[in-house]
Structures are given as structure tokens and as C-alpha cells.
Amino acid sequence: MSTASVARDIVEIFERHGEWRAEEAKRLLDLDRTSTTEQKEEVIERTAWHKDMELLQYWGFSYGSVLGATLSTMYADRIHRAVLDGVADSHDYMAGGWSTNLRDTDTTLVKLADYCWQGGNGNCPIWHEDGPAVIAANIISTVQDLKNDPIEVPEVSGAGPAIVTANDLARLIRDIVYNPLKYFPLTAHILRDLGTRNGTSLANxxxxxxxxxxxxxxxxxxxxxxxxxxxxxxxxxxxxxxxxDGTYAIACSDGPGDRLNQSKAEFKDYADRITAQSRLIGAAWAAIQLPCTAWHARPHWRYEGNFHNTTAHPILFAGNTIDPVTPLYNAYLMASGFEGAGVLHQDSEGHCTYGSVSMCSGRAIRQYFQTGELPGKVGGLKDEDWDGYGKLCEPDLVPLQGYRADEPVFPRPPKGEQDTALWQALVSLNRVWP
Structure with missing residues (x-):
């Protein structure tokens, strides 16, 4: 149970698909009474199984970026297309650290206040005429008030009475930072209620x-x-x-196993460091490694490389300006290890590119898979101190501007946009995940 084994499984899946593809093409051609011999030979050549040489196409999100980086290092000659989206620091992950994820997390709260101000009173229930700074201060005040004085919620419509606490709100915030476009409206509604000492919406x-x-x-x-x-x-x-359980087992097996010898004091020091990185989700994030202190099983095969290689075709790394658990910095860090790699920078918030909706990003990724062309140009992201291929894409939907993911009405494409199929795919992806 390890990432290295799954990377090998992916290679095998493509091998078996290639074998099936060739056999299926021949089967269908045997039934074909209209194509010429030359046409059939062209199909056979195009669909032939290249034994032990089948090329891979891969799009991995979050942990999938670790799996993709492992795949791209171990089987570099097999990479036909690889998009690593929402990029984790694979060096840190394989070392069992989980310590380079939260550098941008708490900025999400600042963006909540900014988008609330931009959206106006009609779209944001916690809007304040004095601007984002006051909105942010009111949010902090609401959180502190709930921490000092939890709210009792009476029984309503068969739902029993409850008490909502700052821990409940912390759990909400821990979830919403992954998809602000989808969840900021709910968050603003709950914060407005809590500001008036109404805990019903949070209890629900x-x-x-x-x-x-x-x-x-x-x-x-x-x-x-x-x-x-x-x-x-x-x-x-x-x-x-x-x-x-599976997630912990894989993460603990991928790590070096040194957590088994960790004392309570050492774990507390680790948890304190992680919590200091993010007041919003630091405590919950530190707990991810806790099961590894009791995970004794060791994998037969574990990747211990350095994530540096030259792939058969350059990899495309993608990340958001503010990603709560896979910061944009990691995209540049990991891209620096792979020859000719490109970086797609989506100027939005949330986890992975699907955390927002950007036709620019969608087109860039589609173009890469179809033609192999990296988006942008060399030096296209000079502000990021990146001298390789790069492109900056803006989102087409932003939080608290009238869009609600829970409404059955599908939002209209941007004015003049004709590619409705891509638009529907990107909005649907945002609504489904995470």
C-alpha cells in the first residue's frame, strides 16, 4: 500500500488498455464492409499496442499531484501528457512532514471580506458600508464572541436542541476554504446569524x-x-x-515510519508549528499525522527519489493564487525539478483549479492534452520569478457576486462566449468537488 505501487498500477492499466485497443480495432474492422484495405491498415497502425511502451495521460489533483510526480519520476519515458493540479510538496510529503501546506490558508478570510465588499449588501449578508477592514473585524469579533459564549439552539421541527460552539464554526471554516466560490454565500449567511446570536443555521x-x-x-x-x-x-x-483509513494508511506507508518513535512532547511541538501556520485549520491539519504514530506496517516498495527527471513530454503544473492546502509556491518548487515543465497560475482561491471557474484555464488544459502545447510563453510569469513556460488566467466567476452553486439554474457563460460545452463542464466540476 504505497504511492509507488499505484504508479506502477497506472502503467499496467495503460498497457492493458493498449492491448484491448488493438484487439478491439481489429474486431471492428473485421465487421467493416465499407472501408478500403488502406484505410483499415491506417486504423490498425494508429491503434496498435506498443508493448511496454504505451504512453500515459494523467490529470491529478491534490494528493494526485504527489502520485503524478512519483509516476513522472519513476516512468519519465512514459509521460505523454501530465497535469498536476493543486500541487503538494512531494519532498515534504514523502518525508512524512505535511508541513509545507498552509502558508496561504488564512488569507482566505481576508478574501471573504474583500468579496463581500465587492458583492454589495444584496449579495453578502455581512456587508458593511465602511469596507473590507470592518467586515473582517466583525467576523473576528463574531468568532471570539462564540468562543466566549456558545449559543443555545431550541428544538425546531423535530430537530433536538443544540449548543453551537466556536469548534463548530472552525469546522465550517475548515471546509469552506477549499471552495470559496461554492461556500462563501453559506458562510456569510451563518456569520450574519451568529452576529445576532442566532445559531440555528450553524446547528443545521x-x-x-x-x-x-x-x-x-x-x-x-x-x-x-x-x-x-x-x-x-x-x-x-x-x-x-x-x-x-485508506488515506492514513497510504500516507503513513509513504513516509519514513519515524513517527512510531515520536513522543507526546515531540508531537505537541509539531502540532504547535503547524497550528502557527494557520489559525483557521492548523489544528485539524496537524492531526493528519497522528495515526502514523501507531502505524506499524511498512510497504514492500516505497519511492525514495528526489523528484527530478526529464519526461518524454513536459509536465504542466497548475495552482491557484490562494490555495488553502497546496500553495502556489509548491507548483513552482515541483516544476523546477522537471525539465521543460510549465506552470498555469489561476488567479483565484480554493483548492485546485476546479475551486473556481476559468475558461482561460480550461482552454489551456484542454489545449495541452490535445496538442501538448504548454500554455503561455517562456518567462510568461515573471512576477513569480519563474523563467520557464507560464500563463496567468483569471476566473470568470468570483464569490458573492450573485452565483450560488446550490441553485438549479445554471449560470450563463461570459458575454460573447460560444464554447458552452466547456463552460458547463467547468461549472459542473466546481459544483461536484470537493
């Missing part, structure tokens, strides 16, 4: 976060299989939910 949100099935009778399979059987972990979420 907290209830929605409870695990599926909590409070419901156990299913028969769980009763028969026992409390730790797979049936006891079923979820009503469509497609299932993210398995954090």
Missing part, C-alpha cells in the same frame, strides 16, 4: 455533517458480521464516502 449545518446512519438501527449484515465488519461502515452517500 453541523447536523448535516454527522455520519450517515448515525442514530439509525444497525443493518442485519452488520449485526451478523460484528461491529468491525465492512457492512457496519456502509454510507448512504451516493458512490460512497472518502475512506480516511
Amino acid at each position: 449545518w453541523a447536523r448535516e455533517q454527522l455520519p450517515a446512519g448515525l442514530g439509525e438501527p444497525l443493518n442485519k449484515q452488520c449485526e451478523q458480521g460484528g461491529p468491525y465488519s465492512p457492512a457496519c461502515f456502509e454510507t448512504s452517500t451516493p458512490g460512497g464516502s472518502m475512506n480516511w
Whole structure:
């Protein structure tokens, strides 16, 4: 259970697909009574399986950037196209650090105040005529007030009474920083309510976060299989939910295993350093490594390289100006290790490029996959001290400007935009993830 093994699996998947592709083409051509011999030979040549040489196409988000960097280093000669989007510092990840992720996180709160001011009173319930600084100060005051004095919420429509605390608000903020475009309207609404000592909206949100099935009778399979059987972990979420046990197992296996020898005092020092990086989500982020203090299994195969190589085709790295857990800095850091790599800088907030909607980014990534052309030009991002290929893209939708992801009405494309298929794909991706 390690990233190196999955990278090898990806190569195998492409090999098996190449084999199937060639066989399927021949099968269909045997049924073809209209094409000429030359036309059939052209198809056979174009769809031939190149044994042990099949080229890879890959688009990885977040941890997927670690997997992609590992794939691109171990199998550099196989890379046909690779987009690493929302880039983690793979050096830090493989060292088991998780310590280079939060350098830009808390700036998201500043952007909430800015977008609220720009959106106006009609789009932002916590808008204030005196500007972003006052809006930000009011948010901080609301958080502090809730910390000092939690709010009681009476029973309403069958939902039992509750008490909302600063911890509930911290959990909300921890989630919304991943997708401000999608969640800033909800956040502003909840903050407005809390400012008037109304905790109902936050209590409702907290209830929605409870695990599926909590409070419901156990299913028969769980009763028969026992409390730790797979049936006891079923979820009503469509497609299932993210398995954090698997996430921890992979992360701990990829790391060097030195957390097993860590004392409580050493872990507290680590947690204090991470918490100092971000007041918003630092404490929760530090907890990611906690399971590794008890993870004894070691992988048979672990990548221990330096993430430097020359790939068969240059990689495209992509990142946002403010990403809460994979800062833009990491995109440039990782790109510097791969010959000829390019960087797509999307001037927005949120996690990965799908955290916003940018036709410019969508076109650049599509063009790269279809033609291999890196976006922008050499030195196209001089402000970032990057002398390789680079391009800056602006978003087409920004938070608190009237767009709501929970409304069934699909937003219109920018004025004059004809590529509605790409627009719908990008908006849909933002609505689905994370």
C-alpha cells in the first residue's frame, strides 16, 4: 500500500488498455464492409499496442499531484501528457512532514471580506458600508464572541436542541476554504446569524455533517458480521464516502515510519508549528499525522527519489493564487525539478483549479492534452520569478457576486462566449468537488 505501487498500477492499466485497443480495432474492422484495405491498415497502425511502451495521460489533483510526480519520476519515458493540479510538496510529503501546506490558508478570510465588499449588501449578508477592514473585524469579533459564549439552539421541527460552539464554526471554516466560490454565500449567511446570536443555521449545518446512519438501527449484515465488519461502515452517500483509513494508511506507508518513535512532547511541538501556520485549520491539519504514530506496517516498495527527471513530454503544473492546502509556491518548487515543465497560475482561491471557474484555464488544459502545447510563453510569469513556460488566467466567476452553486439554474457563460460545452463542464466540476 504505497504511492509507488499505484504508479506502477497506472502503467499496467495503460498497457492493458493498449492491448484491448488493438484487439478491439481489429474486431471492428473485421465487421467493416465499407472501408478500403488502406484505410483499415491506417486504423490498425494508429491503434496498435506498443508493448511496454504505451504512453500515459494523467490529470491529478491534490494528493494526485504527489502520485503524478512519483509516476513522472519513476516512468519519465512514459509521460505523454501530465497535469498536476493543486500541487503538494512531494519532498515534504514523502518525508512524512505535511508541513509545507498552509502558508496561504488564512488569507482566505481576508478574501471573504474583500468579496463581500465587492458583492454589495444584496449579495453578502455581512456587508458593511465602511469596507473590507470592518467586515473582517466583525467576523473576528463574531468568532471570539462564540468562543466566549456558545449559543443555545431550541428544538425546531423535530430537530433536538443544540449548543453551537466556536469548534463548530472552525469546522465550517475548515471546509469552506477549499471552495470559496461554492461556500462563501453559506458562510456569510451563518456569520450574519451568529452576529445576532442566532445559531440555528450553524446547528443545521453541523447536523448535516454527522455520519450517515448515525442514530439509525444497525443493518442485519452488520449485526451478523460484528461491529468491525465492512457492512457496519456502509454510507448512504451516493458512490460512497472518502475512506480516511485508506488515506492514513497510504500516507503513513509513504513516509519514513519515524513517527512510531515520536513522543507526546515531540508531537505537541509539531502540532504547535503547524497550528502557527494557520489559525483557521492548523489544528485539524496537524492531526493528519497522528495515526502514523501507531502505524506499524511498512510497504514492500516505497519511492525514495528526489523528484527530478526529464519526461518524454513536459509536465504542466497548475495552482491557484490562494490555495488553502497546496500553495502556489509548491507548483513552482515541483516544476523546477522537471525539465521543460510549465506552470498555469489561476488567479483565484480554493483548492485546485476546479475551486473556481476559468475558461482561460480550461482552454489551456484542454489545449495541452490535445496538442501538448504548454500554455503561455517562456518567462510568461515573471512576477513569480519563474523563467520557464507560464500563463496567468483569471476566473470568470468570483464569490458573492450573485452565483450560488446550490441553485438549479445554471449560470450563463461570459458575454460573447460560444464554447458552452466547456463552460458547463467547468461549472459542473466546481459544483461536484470537493
